[in-house]
Amino acid sequence: MKNDLDMTLIPQHIAIILDGNGRWAKKRGLPRFVGHRRGAFNLRDISIECDKLGIKYLTVYCFSTENWKRPAPEVEFLMTQPIRYFKKYKDSLYKSNLRLKAIGRRDRLPKEFLNMINEVEENTKDHTGLTLTLCIDYGSYNEITTAVKKIAMECKEGSLNPFDITPDTITDHLFTSGYPKLDLLIRTSGEIRISNFLLWQLAYSELYFTDTYWPDFNKKELIKALIDYQKRDRRYGGLKK
Numbered sequence: 001m002k003n004d005l006d007m008t009l010i011p012q013h014i015a016i017i018l019d020g021n022g023r024w025a026k027k028r029g030l031p032r033f034v035g036h037r038r039g040a041f042n043l044r045d046i047s048i049e050c051d052k053l054g055i056k057y058l059t060v061y062c063f064s065t066e067n068w069k070r071p072a073p074e075v076e077f078l079m080t081q082p083i084r085y086f087k088k089y090k091d092s093l094y095k096s097n098l099r100l101k102a103i104g105r106r107d108r109l110p111k112e113f114l115n116m117i118n119e120v121e122e123n124t125k126d127h128t129g130l131t132l133t134l135c136i137d138y139g140s141y142n143e144i145t146t147a148v149k150k151i152a153m154e155c156k157e158g159s160l161n162p163f164d165i166t167p168d169t170i171t172d173h174l175f176t177s178g179y180p181k182l183d184l185l186i187r188t189s190g191e192i193r194i195s196n197f198l199l200w201q202l203a204y205s206e207l208y209f210t211d212t213y214w215p216d217f218n219k220k221e222l223i224k225a226l227i228d229y230q231k232r233d234r235r236y237g238g239l240k241k
């Protein structure tokens with residue numbers, strides 16, 4: 001199947017809504033956290049595959065601004081699992097060429113979680129391979145509201161003229177400022193919705209939905225999504241080439 005992939009048409013930036021961990025576990029009679037654990041391992045594998053394929057940016061939805069509504073033990077697990085995971089794998093991460101970033105609200109995360117994010121970002125900032133961005137306590141409404149506040153402050157302070165605000169001004173004030181345009185969004189688990197993810201960035205992205213639960217979304221599934229993407233005719237309002 002990999003032969004059907006056109007290596008000259010690899011997207012620069014893909015995003016994934018990592019969904020279905022809980023259902024993956026339930027189907028097997030296992031507690032939900034086992035699904036989250038498998039999901040974390042899968043993210044590592046898929047990041048390595050994306051890097052090998054030459055994708056430059058992979059942006060993944062890990063925890064939304066709405067996910068705090070879940071039962072406390074699940075939230076607790078989701079806020080501590082990455083810390084255990086990074087402790088275990090940080091040496092190999094630092095030896096790799098992956099650049100890790102986290103975007104989202106920072107004011108509600110446990111201190112230990114924040115420290116880990118800062119440490120990982122600092123230690124991988126000069127890496128030149130795939131930029132893997134974890135969206136944690138992320139929601140598009142919050143991201144856009146934050147951007148609007150920053151723009152309003154600049155106008156108030158006089159460094160920006162309101163008449164000079166363009167779509168690029170907004171793009172440049174989002175958490176993803178400086179990132180290449182989002183080419184492809186993948187959502188696993190069969191849900192056909194965006195759930196407050198990258199609303200502005202998605203304006204002209206291709207969308208791909210699969211019934212596969214995130215822990216089962218392997219290299220073969222990734223290549224299938226990329227082949228599907230390569231068949232799309234991206235017209236941006238123009239006419240077929």
Ligand code: IPE
Binds near residue numbers: 020
């Ligand atoms: C995605 O899996 C991970 C998070 C949202 C944290 P879910 O936990 O949403 O799994 P389902 O959708 O209940 O199967």
Ligand code: IPE
Binds near residue numbers: 020063
């Ligand atoms: C979206 O998944 C958020 C993440 C994957 C982190 P949810 O499982 O929270 O989304 P809904 O509630 O089904 O829309």
Ligand code: MG
Binds near residue numbers: 019020021
């Ligand atoms: Mg879900």
